[in-house]
Amino acid sequence: MKKKIFELRDVRFSYLGKYPALQGVDITIEKGSRAAVIGANGSGKSTLLNILDGLIFPDTGSVKFFGAELDEKALADERFNRYFRSRVGLVFQNPDIQLFCPTVKEEIMFGPLNFGFSHKEIKKAFDLIVDVFGIKDLVDRMPHQLSIGEKRKVSMASVLISGPELLLLDEPTAGLDPKTSRGLVDLLNEYHDDGKTIITATHDMHIVEEIADIVHVFSRDKKIIRSGPPAELLADTEFLEENNLIHSHFHRHDGKAHTHPHEHPSHDHTH
Ligand SMILES: Nc1ncnc2c1ncn2[C@@H]1O[C@H](COP(=O)(O)OP(=O)(O)O)[C@@H](O)[C@H]1O
Numbered sequence: 001m002k003k004k005i006f007e008l009r010d011v012r013f014s015y016l017g018k019y020p021a022l023q024g025v026d027i028t029i030e031k032g033s034r035a036a037v038i039g040a041n042g043s044g045k046s047t048l049l050n051i052l053d054g055l056i057f058p059d060t061g062s063v064k065f066f067g068a069e070l071d072e073k074a075l076a077d078e079r080f081n082r083y084f085r086s087r088v089g090l091v092f093q094n095p096d097i098q099l100f101c102p103t104v105k106e107e108i109m110f111g112p113l114n115f116g117f118s119h120k121e122i123k124k125a126f127d128l129i130v131d132v133f134g135i136k137d138l139v140d141r142m143p144h145q146l147s148i149g150e151k152r153k154v155s156m157a158s159v160l161i162s163g164p165e166l167l168l169l170d171e172p173t174a175g176l177d178p179k180t181s182r183g184l185v186d187l188l189n190e191y192h193d194d195g196k197t198i199i200t201a202t203h204d205m206h207i208v209e210e211i212a213d214i215v216h217v218f219s220r221d222k223k224i225i226r227s228g229p230p231a232e233l234l235a236d237t238e239f240l241e242e243n244n245l246i247h248s249h250f251h252r253h254d255g256k257a258h259t260h261p262h263e264h265p266s267h268d269h270t271h
């Protein structure tokens, strides 16, 4: 049986005690899996990732990390905190929240320095990650002055450099051009081939089949209502429409998810 990295049972969470964000979520994350979490805006995807990253804690319900309860008390232990932080990495939806160092170089080196990697290890990992993301020209720049795509690459590099066992990605392709998006998907799949576990929250239906073997769907009432293989879920257009994930122009060609631009050839605009 595959090891379970995370096991969540009946997790409920409200912001400020009054804005419900998760209303009874059950999810199991197996080691080595590739999962996508999909759902309309405001359905709870980012909140779930923040819980998995130990940034917030459920009001009720349980979160188990390798079988042990992950709560504020567990993370208050410095050794466990370091262990957890080096194994679980979250790339935020908004890179401006992630990036805080004066230069790209410091940004990318921050994690490994903090986790106590040796200087030799850091230099090696830095050169590799900068090469992988093609961001050599950016290393002396200020993160806040970069374009959205460049920021996204830097924030992803700053998490991947430490090689987390579980990578959590929040809308990683938002704001990226198709070529950069493509490159990112390939890179993530290589990372997965190295034995890592990846969870991606997205509402980009076009990447779901390429980044996941299992898809968890959030409904508008902030629960996971269905989990299954991408091909099966994406074929159920009625279900996707009901949950605000697609509009009626979405369909599939040759088994690939596909959306047409809005065209209404029979529509008469002259009257
Ligand atoms: N900081 C916050 N304060 C209050 N409500 C929030 C906050 N962040 C998210 N929410 C609410 O929680 C719900 C889930 O949000 P979120 O997890 O960001 O959804 P998604 O990532 O699927 O778009 C939404 O109803 C949203 O309005």
Ligand SMILES: [Mg+2]
Binding pocket: 045, 046, 047, 093, 170
């Ligand atoms: Mg979100």
